Amino acid sequence: MELSKRITTMPSSAMRKLAPFAVAAEEKGVKVYHLNIGDPDIKSPQQVLNKLHNWDINPIRYCNSQGEKVFLESQAKYYQNLGYDWVKTENILATIGGSEGILMIFLALCEPGDEVICFDPLYSNYATTAHITGVKIVAVPTSIGNGFHLPSREIIEKYITPKTKAILYCNPNNPTGTVYTKDEVEMLVNIAKDRDLFLVSDEVYREFNFSVEPHVSILDYMQGMPDRLIMLDSLSKRFSLCGARVGNVVSLNKDFLSMILKFAISRLSAGLVDQVMASVINDVPESFTKDLQSEYRKRRDVLYSLIREIPGVTVSLPEGAFYMMVGLPVKDSERFCKWLLEEFRDNNETVMFAPGAGFYATPGMGLNEVRIAYVLNVDSIKRSIELLKIALQQYKD
Amino acid sequence: MELSKRITTMPSSAMRKLAPFAVAAEEKGVKVYHLNIGDPDIKSPQQVLNKLHNWDINPIRYCNSQGEKVFLESQAKYYQNLGYDWVKTENILATIGGSEGILMIFLALCEPGDEVICFDPLYSNYATTAHITGVKIVAVPTSIGNGFHLPSREIIEKYITPKTKAILYCNPNNPTGTVYTKDEVEMLVNIAKDRDLFLVSDEVYREFNFSVEPHVSILDYMQGMPDRLIMLDSLSKRFSLCGARVGNVVSLNKDFLSMILKFAISRLSAGLVDQVMASVINDVPESFTKDLQSEYRKRRDVLYSLIREIPGVTVSLPEGAFYMMVGLPVKDSERFCKWLLEEFRDNNETVMFAPGAGFYATPGMGLNEVRIAYVLNVDSIKRSIELLKIALQQYKD
Numbered sequence: 032m033e034l035s036k037r038i039t040t041m042p043s044s045a046m047r048k049l050a051p052f053a054v055a056a057e058e059k060g061v062k063v064y065h066l067n068i069g070d071p072d073i074k075s076p077q078q079v080l081n082k083l084h085n086w087d088i089n090p091i092r093y094c095n096s097q098g099e100k101v102f103l104e105s106q107a108k109y110y111q112n113l114g115y116d117w118v119k120t121e122n123i124l125a126t127i128g129g130s131e132g133i134l135m136i137f138l139a140l141c142e143p144g145d146e147v148i149c150f151d152p153l154y155s156n157y158a159t160t161a162h163i164t165g166v167k168i169v170a171v172p173t174s175i176g177n178g179f180h181l182p183s184r185e186i187i188e189k190y191i192t193p194k195t196k197a198i199l200y201c202n203p204n205n206p207t208g209t210v211y212t213k214d215e216v217e218m219l220v221n222i223a224k225d226r227d228l229f230l231v232s233d234e235v236y237r238e239f240n241f242s243v244e245p246h247v248s249i250l251d252y253m254q255g256m257p258d259r260l261i262m263l264d265s266l267s268k269r270f271s272l273c274g275a276r277v278g279n280v281v282s283l284n285k286d287f288l289s290m291i292l293k294f295a296i297s298r299l300s301a302g303l304v305d306q307v308m309a310s311v312i313n314d315v316p317e318s319f320t321k322d323l324q325s326e327y328r329k330r331r332d333v334l335y336s337l338i339r340e341i342p343g344v345t346v347s348l349p350e351g352a353f354y355m356m357v358g359l360p361v362k363d364s365e366r367f368c369k370w371l372l373e374e375f376r377d378n379n380e381t382v383m384f385a386p387g388a389g390f391y392a393t394p395g396m397g398l399n400e401v402r403i404a405y406v407l408n409v410d411s412i413k414r415s416i417e418l419l420k421i422a423l424q425q426y427k428d
Numbered sequence: 429m430e431l432s433k434r435i436t437t438m439p440s441s442a443m444r445k446l447a448p449f450a451v452a453a454e455e456k457g458v459k460v461y462h463l464n465i466g467d468p469d470i471k472s473p474q475q476v477l478n479k480l481h482n483w484d485i486n487p488i489r490y491c492n493s494q495g496e497k498v499f500l501e502s503q504a505k506y507y508q509n510l511g512y513d514w515v516k517t518e519n520i521l522a523t524i525g526g527s528e529g530i531l532m533i534f535l536a537l538c539e540p541g542d543e544v545i546c547f548d549p550l551y552s553n554y555a556t557t558a559h560i561t562g563v564k565i566v567a568v569p570t571s572i573g574n575g576f577h578l579p580s581r582e583i584i585e586k587y588i589t590p591k592t593k594a595i596l597y598c599n600p601n602n603p604t605g606t607v608y609t610k611d612e613v614e615m616l617v618n619i620a621k622d623r624d625l626f627l628v629s630d631e632v633y634r635e636f637n638f639s640v641e642p643h644v645s646i647l648d649y650m651q652g653m654p655d656r657l658i659m660l661d662s663l664s665k666r667f668s669l670c671g672a673r674v675g676n677v678v679s680l681n682k683d684f685l686s687m688i689l690k691f692a693i694s695r696l697s698a699g700l701v702d703q704v705m706a707s708v709i710n711d712v713p714e715s716f717t718k719d720l721q722s723e724y725r726k727r728r729d730v731l732y733s734l735i736r737e738i739p740g741v742t743v744s745l746p747e748g749a750f751y752m753m754v755g756l757p758v759k760d761s762e763r764f765c766k767w768l769l770e771e772f773r774d775n776n777e778t779v780m781f782a783p784g785a786g787f788y789a790t791p792g793m794g795l796n797e798v799r800i801a802y803v804l805n806v807d808s809i810k811r812s813i814e815l816l817k818i819a820l821q822q823y824k825d
Contacts, residue, residue, distance in 0.1 A: 032593065032624045032656065034687055035539050044693040047493060068490070075487045083483040083701065090472045091671040093465070096444060127524055127673070130695040138560060142432050143540065159694035163535060165562075196429065227429045259429065274488040274700030276524070276673075290431055296441045297556035298527035302699050303671030304480065 041162040045155035045389025052372035053383050064382040064415040069404045073271040073323055076315040082308040093300040097292055098125025102306035106279050108313050115250045122283055124291050127301045128276040129235050129265035135291040137164040140229050146194040152356060152390035152397055154205045170392035175358060178347040179207035181215045184222060197229035203236040206390045206402040207356050208349020210240050216247040223259050233263040236352040238320055241328045257283035266309050275305040327353050330405040330412055337416040355403045356387060362428050364401050375422045382418040438559040442552035442786025449769035450780050461779040461804060461812040468803045470668040470720060473712040479705040490697040494689055495522025499703035503676050505710050512647045519680055521688055524698045525673040526632050526662035532688040534561040537626050543591040549753060549787035549794055551602045567789035572755060575744040576604035578612045581619060594626035600633040603787045603799040604753050605746020607637050613644040620656050630660040633749040635717055638725045654680035663706050672702040724750050727802040727809055734813040752800045753784060759825050761798050772819045779815040
């Protein structure tokens with residue numbers, strides 16, 4: 032009996048596909064600098080850990096499928112504190128990380144065969160989740176030359192077909208670090224309005240904005256277009272809680288919310304412990320976020336200043352998130368990344384990046400690029416880029 | 429823009445669809461005895477809670493997508509302690525509860541349109557998850573008259589078509605409480621062997637066996653048929669950890685495991701806290717499980733002895749799990765259950781069951797049945813059945 036083809040033909044995760052080679056290197060005692068995945072080294076807030084240390088709910092029971100009440104309330108308050116005082120718990124559904132939010136959104140908006148417009152390069156797991164749900168990602172190209180900002184409305188609209196259901200964008204962007212301007216976000220809102228599409232904004236990196244302009248949230252437009260706008264969110268990055276699988280979806284579209292609730296009911300409940308510990312985020316002092324921001328800005332600046340000095344490298348200064356797409360002077364960055372893990376050593380150390388092609392829905396794109404997640408401290412970043420520099424000198428393409 | 433039909437047309441969860449009526453009653457101060465869902469009142473093991481109180485991993489980072497190492501090791505050891513010393517961590521994949529295990533299995537085994545044979549009545553979320561993944565559940569009827577045991581091989585084989593990919597059964601069974609005999613399990617194994625099908629056994633209730641015969645696990649046959657047998661498991665019930673979303677899949681089929689790993693990678697990671705706290709289960713003293721078993725046996729016995737005395741009720745003694753399917757002297761048990769929540773009051777109390785029809789894949793079946801989850805203490809069960817008795821006297825069908 033054969034297994035199904037729908038997973039075998041799924042693209043591999045760009046961040047994790049080379050993981051076995053890293054494990055093999057580490058098992059031989061090699062130190063690997065992991066710049067391949069957005070798993071930050073920053074400590075989680077003490078308030079969250081205290082919630083574990085003082086845990087008093089017993090038994091560890093199911094939650095309400097929409098989300099544990101204290102979690103929904105704390106998320107509502109978080110958005111209210113950002114100035115969106117109209118966000119109520121009934122507009123929120125808790126998800127098992129941002130990952131499950133993507134799955135729910137694709138299932139709720141699209142029949143198999145329907146299309147969702149994204150911008151290439153894109154977060155690799157949009158493509159894998161689309162594949163599982165039979166959704167076709169239609170990728171509008173953007174380029175390193177203008178910092179991966181959006182093309183004109185005219186160009187984007189060329190990608191709309193009768194099968195198009197939604198536009199999904201990530202702002203600040205993973206994998207490019209681009210923070211879209213107010214004009215860009217408004218353009219997308221207007222396209223959604225005029226062409227009767229859903230517009231989904233992934234704002235997991237909201238606080239990671241290093242540009243002088245404020246981040247423009249889809250929440251700014253939601254009351255004006257309640258039926259078509261959806262926000263996807265997660266606490267993983269802003270509170271260094273990747274392993275707490277807590278995200279949420281925000282919408283004013285009641286039909287959409289009752290539909291994803293039906294899905295949520297079919298998997299019973301998100302985790303009680305993760306939701307309860309995450310419900311204290313409004314008690315985390317502002318200094319936590321400020322320190323986080325200044326730390327990542329420092330890392331970005333160090334990374335950018337060092338990497339642009341390497342001959343043959345193409346790069347633009349990312350405005351946010353903690354990623355950078357970098358063009359390398361190699362033909363096939365996946366082969367190069369594998370070589371880094373399997374063969375290259377300097378003082379028994381090497382470095383790991385995510386091959387760029389995995390972030391493109393369009394075949395043949397990004398072959399010489401890598402995504403760098405600057406999730407390690409400044410010294411480690413310095414050493415990582417030194418390793419890259421030495422490796423490029425030794426590598427035979 | 430229309431939402432997708434694949435969720436709107438999904439059957440509602442039999443356990444949770446009446447939840448809003450229960451909430452409404454409770455908001456009016458009515459005490460509702462919840463026998464509708466398998467969320468036990470038994471305390472979680474102290475060893476698990478201690479893991480939270482002494483939490484020392486910071487940041488709360490992503491786990492390996494296959495599962496956090498300590499969790500995989502503790503699950504392997506748990507199976508080894510049961511006598512399956514060949515189970516290794518590489519045969520296990522951690523899932524976000526048993527729910528995600530079902531999703532992974534359907535995606536991995538079936539193309540949209542493929543069929544999976546189940547036995548009616550069945551766990552409601554098999555049907556919802558099949559719907560989401562485009563899998564067709566083909567339900568072989570079983571009946572209350574013989575305690576919902578399996579029909580003959582000849583009858584089961586009549587349901588096999590060229591589209592059939594797998595047989596999925598739950599043992600001990602949710603919702604019927606049936607524990608299948610060795611002959612029954614062997615019959616399914618032989619059908620899978622002779623007809624080239626996958627066989628999936630959901631053994632979430634393994635420890636809840638009140639019959640004199642030992643529970644027969646699919647693990648007993650796995651080495652003899654490594655490619656076709658899959659076990660689905662979860663810690664929710666046996667350790668009273670429903671809100672810790674930790675389950676796992678066990679298989680010796682490497683292609684299957686690498687396929688569900690690919691899915692697991694696409695959602696990055698199960699929860700770190702849930703997996704780490706669940707990794708201490710082998711330190712939980714045997715007395716925990718023994719006490720659990722004797723408590724549930726006591727509840728079953730009380731429930732059975734009281735309910736069979738109610739005129740017009742059909743019931744058979746369940747051998748395991750903590751559920752009982754009961755035929756009531758009503759035409760439409762969903763209407764009756766809703767009436768219990770909305771109108772019936774005795775001393776400002778009422779009782780909640782899950783309507784039986786929601787556990788049948790075959791339309792029109794189970795209309796007069798309810799599933800009772802005996803997850804409350806003996807006194808609450810006594811009062812619940814008293815309420816049922818009074819309600820049946822008052823109810824106008």
